[in-house]
Amino acid sequence: MRLLVTGAAGMLGTDVVAAAEAHDVVALARADLDITDADAVRAAVRDARPEAVINCAAWTNVDGAETAEGEATAINGAGAGHVAAAAAEAGAFTVHVSTDYVFAGDASEPYVESAPTGPRTAYGRSKFAGERAVAAAAPGAHAIVRTAWVFGPHGRNFVDTMLRLGAERDALSVVDDQVGCPTYTGHLAQALLEIAATRPNGILHVAGGGRCSWFDLARATFEAAGMTVAVKPCTTADYPLPAPRPAFSVLGSTRAGAPTLPSWQAGLAAHLSARKVVHA
Known part of the structure; x- marks a missing residue:
């Protein structure tokens, strides 16, 4: 498959390009x-002649969007x-990455x-605007x-x-x-490639299996990394941020074409392995 990946140097895009090594990839x-x-987008897609475009380019600064909503949008x-x-004009299928913040x-x-x-944040509104724009531009091919x-x-x-804070402190408070x-990202990247190949049209929810709080994820991170850090639960109110965070953003799917990802624990283990964090 000939692919065009936008945002190819970002956290997700880097893994998409790596996962697509068996394909013919144009990484931008x-x-x-x-x-x-x-x-510029039209010219890039025309020159690449892709069968599918995976769009990983995005404004990802959730808090920064609160004071720069126009730029984020x-x-x-x-x-x-x-x-x-541009993808529709070139006859290519679009895979667009969105968020629970909608x-x-x-x-x-x-x-x-x-x-x-x-959506209750500027970031969420900007991403929802993208969903509508993608659906309107490529109604049968996205x-x-x-x-x-x-x-x-x-x-x-x-x-x-x-991991960084745990190396600096003996105790941390984390939102529960x-x-x-x-x-x-390694698991999500593989799913995006599968979607590019199978072309299920419309909206799909694809996230790590299971659910947890940030507190749970922090404790699991330290345990898996063999770090002794006392993790104390706190509330969202104890840790105010410019953009309000959703209290519950668990994603489920009713789509037959939605890939199922491994558990978040498996994702954590894969991440720590990639980062060469070894249990002491």
Whole structure:
């Protein structure tokens, strides 16, 4: 399969390119392609002649988006639309990565693909704008892949932050009233390639198996890494951030074409192995 990967130097994009080594891949990092430039996107897709485009380019600074919503939406909204429009024009299938932040985060059961959306952050609104733009630009040739709590060895993430802080401190307080599905980029990358090949149209939820809180993930990280750190639970109110975090963002799927990922624990183990973090 001939693939074009945008955002190819990011945390997810790097793993997508690595996972696609058996394919014919054109990898474009942010420095190579600004997806807010519709003409540049059209030219890049035309030159690449892909069968599928996996769009990993995104504004990912959740808190930063609160004071720069226009910039975030230019990338996550209009930019995503440019990629899908160019792909459709070239006869290629679009795989677009979205987020649990398109939901309000106040549910008690997993959000499935048909669940009502209701983003409460600038980041969530920017990503929801991208979903609509992709669906409008490539109505019969797109997969919008919502995922959550992404971590991997090629970018800033919660697990690596815990490893760094755990090496500096004997005790940490970590939020215990937010629950989600930690998702390892290596597992997600393989799923995105599968989706590019099988072409299920519409929205799919693809996240790490199981659910946990940030507190649970921190404790599991230290245990797996063989680090002795006292982890104390705290509340979201104890740790205020510019963008409100969803209390519950567990994703479920009712789509037959949605790949099932390994458990978040398996993802954590794979991440620590990739980072060469060995249990002492």
